[in-house]
Amino acid sequence: MSRHFLALMIVLLLAPLAKAAKPNVVLIMADDQTWEDSGAYGSPNAITPNIDKLAAQGMRFTHCFTATAMCAPTRQQLYTGLFPVRNGAYPNHSKVHPGTKSLVHHFRKLGYRVGLSGKKHFGPADSFPFEGVNGRQMAQFINRDKTQPYFLVITSNSPHLPWSAGDASKFDANKLKLAPYIVDTPRTREVLTKYYAEINDFDREVGQAMKLVDQSGQADNTIFIYTSEQGAQIPRCKWTCYDTGLRTALIIRWPKQVKPGSVSDAMVQYVDIVPTLIDAAEGNPMEFDTGRSGGDARIPGEPDMSKAKRPHSSFDGRSFLAVLTGKADRHWHMVYGVHTTRGIIAGSESYPIRSIRSHTHKLIWNIKHDQPFKNIVTHGRDKTFYWHTWLAKAETDATARRFVDGYQRRPQFELYDLRKDKYELKNLANAPAMKDIKDDLFEQLQAFMKQQGDKGHATEMKAGERQGRNRDKKNKSNKTDKSNKKNAAKLK
16 A cells, blocks of 8 residues: 555545634624615615525524614624623713723634724724724735635625715605604605615625625635614614614524525524624633623523523623524523613713513613603704604694604603514503513613613713713813803803
């Protein structure tokens, strides 16, 4: 027997024992796209052939959630695997606590190179040391070294305002089918054609990213993820804890591991994505240090961890790899919402909102409900300029009046039966028959807040400390200046 033949036999015998290459990861994220606004999720208006194609090739999740319907908190919880209050990035334009670690640290530890192309919206830089990859460099990044796995995050600016990309002429304003929470006016319809045009343009970006992966020759060993971020800048979507704000599209393609065209109703959260991908890369999420203490306290809705004690610095999220590979059909029993109004443009002084959701019911707690809810839309600085048409219609139309008033003034509690009320329009919080469900959900919500160190209004009032610049001091100074000017005027 020749030495060459013997060597070949040894290679063939050992081949089954060789470890498979770790999967590459490409994650492409929209910016302010309401979860159901694509063909894959049943939109009658959106034109999204690439997102639809991806859904046919992978698993579409129907119940994925971010905990906060604002850009910076959403992205930073996804990257860190930690909920907003615990990681520190809970207001808009905020930053995580110093020392907090992100997927960049975790995947570098696993031997990956980690890059980001597009919008950042995070801080401090030490917590998110991505390799910068501009649009023209994406192919180079993907193909640079095929012996090393890569993780590429692509963050689009679409369909965030201003809705200026894409071709609005593809959409007939008069034929759009509007969701029942939207006040139907000609101006609203006109504006929405621009929103759907920008979604169509984002879909083009998805297609380009898919093409780059396919051309690399590594598609079979690449996990490709599309997600929509939070809801659009439309009342009851962004800046709220309604499903049209917190619910997000999530489609994952992983050839030979994920069944093409599959659909999962399991409730998963943005904080689960990094632990899931670590698991897919054959790492143990329990062995990774997030840089933040408090992970050993059990989160309500999580399975009993008494037999496997959580590390003090563990993730809030947990791997749903078993769901992704078809070995399980359930994940979380409850998912949570944490909204901070203080610090957003033209926002209320304090309007903290917290929510808890099961598969069947949602409880929303408007902690400072005695104040009006304000933001850029209600202030009239919204670049879409349609709110004034809602106000005008509300003068003579009872339904429009109910939506306008209900957006700005809300009761302390809102309870919805999601089986019968998809868009959360019928509040059952005061129904005697719902008392037990309401009390149980509220108890679990308070337990979640305690685990996170969330003190509600007190936490809201410290929002300026987490925004990269102390807005609270600036606002206080501005108010003092205005007060001094008024007093000076009186003296004259």
